[in-house]
Amino acid sequence: MLESNVLVLNRLWQPVNITSARSAVGLLYCGRVRALDENYSAHDWNEWVGLPPASGSNGDVLHSVSLNIRIPRVVQLLIYDRTPHVNIKFTRANIYLRDKYRCQYCGRSGKSADLNIDHMIPRSRGGSSDWENVVVACVPCNRRKGNQLPEEVGMRPARVPRRPRWQPVISLSQATRPHPQWRPFLEITYQP
Ligand SMILES: [Zn+2]
Structure with missing residues (x-):
């Protein structure tokens, strides 16, 4: 007990x-x-x-x-x-949780299979894999954004991504x- x-x-x-x-x-x-x-x-x-x-x-x-x-x-x-x-692990599951399983570009929510992790500054352009540079994106938004910066395609995440506090x-x-x-x-x- x-x-x-x-x-x-x-x-x-x-x-x-x-x-x-x-x-x-x-x-x-x-x-x-x-x-x-x-x-x-x-x-x-x-x-x-x-x-x-x-x-x-x-x-x-x-x-x-x-x-x-x-x-x-x-x-x-x-x-x-x-x-x-509390040190929150930077993992796929925790990114989904932080963003509440919701695409940060169009607001659509879905299961993890329908969602991707988007690097706002793409890795190929020097973007890092950390809390401040990744957001949950649905597959169509992730594809549309591709290798571009948010401002180049006019796609801004609903919230500025940050390290979760809880x-x-x-x-x-x-x-x-x-x-x-x-x-x-x-x-x-x-x-x-
Ligand atoms: Zn979307």
């Missing part, structure tokens, strides 16, 4: 990590996080240990010598600065089976 998974949110309620119940309880004790109950009310350590046991799948309790501590399912970091340091959630859901209490937070950012 101490190894069961706990979703970690940042102060903007965005999922940034998954940690073990052991670590979440430790963070709660140290005042680094608040724990969310089944009604999504946030509690500090003193409030949390005073809560009555929860029912159903939220009902796991950690027994120690003097306390019965509910296992939190979701905790929220209190210190904003803790979260942007951990894309798909890597979380791949890592583990999400607890039902995580669902509202996953839906905020996970839109395949």
